[in-house]
Amino acid sequence: MARTQGSHSDITGPRVRETALRLFARQGYAAVSMRQIAGEVGVQAGALYNYTPDKQTLLFDLMRTHMEDLLADWDAEAPKGGARDALEAFTRFHIRFNTRRADAVFVSYMELRNLEPDNFAVIERLRRAYETRLETILRQGVAEGVFAVAEPRIAAMALIAMLTGVNTWFRERGRLSLTQVEALYWDMVRKAVAA
Template identity: 70%
Template sequence: MARTTGSHSDITGPRVRSAALTLFARHGFAAVSMRQIAKEVGVQAGALYNYTPDKQSLLFDLMQTHMRDLMEARADQPASGSAMERLEAFTRFHIRFHSARPDEVFIAYMELRNLTPGNFAVIEGLRRQYEDTLEGILQDGQAEGSFAVPDTKIATLAVIAMLTGVNTWFREGGRLSLDQVEQVYWDMVRKTVAA
């Protein structure tokens, strides 16, 4: 299939993903058509298929990219120190990383139901890897005697849900700065797990 005259895959491909991200976050995956994405990008609907096989592939690509970016950024964080120090670093990292990506976070949580079973399994596996990082910190804290949680898996999911919730209400220029919010959340996480 020939590429549209004047289009460039290194420019149009990212524009397709960016338009899909914005539209999926604003209207929901099911409500967005390929025609709407094409209109947002400024290409004919048929031209989208030069950049993606279908809408499901676009959704999967957005989610997988988000999870891989998250895992890569997390891998760049220091992994030493006490469990308490590592938990604080995880807390602050999670809030910072996600607050800069509200559309990606919204899609990553709200559109899981729209993934095919195979795509869901891949994304769920990546999410589990990320959760395992936090659960490992909590298990280490239990072993050190600095944490007291009845179930590290439930505590992991609860902490991640609490931290991710910042995206639903935080806005720059609001009553609290991101630094202040980060500190409040760290205090809550610490008190939640402390022995």
């Protein structure tokens, strides 16, 4: 199928994704139509199907990309060595990564219910993979004798929930810088798992 004259897939495709993410985060997936996304992007509704087969695929692609980027960036940054250093790095990484992507994080948590079963299973596997990265750090810390955690899996999920909560209140122009917030949260995380 030929593209509309004057359209630019390298520009329009990312704009479709950015617009859909923003609208899903502000209004909810169920309340947003493909026609509304097209209108915000400035293309005809039918033109969206050059970039995605349907709204469900668009949601799934946004969520999958977010999780794949999260895992890849952590794997590239994860320090080698002791569990304490790894846990501090994870704490700071999670806050930094997610505060730059507040809409993606919101959609990834709040719109899980709108995924079709096969898509949900993929996202759930990716989420578990990320949780397992933290669980492994906690288990390593228990083995090293620096952490006292009875249930590393539950502790990992609790810590991720706490760290993700920064997105709900942190503002760039607020009283505390992101670096200060990271330090405060690292202190809380450290105390929560300390042996």
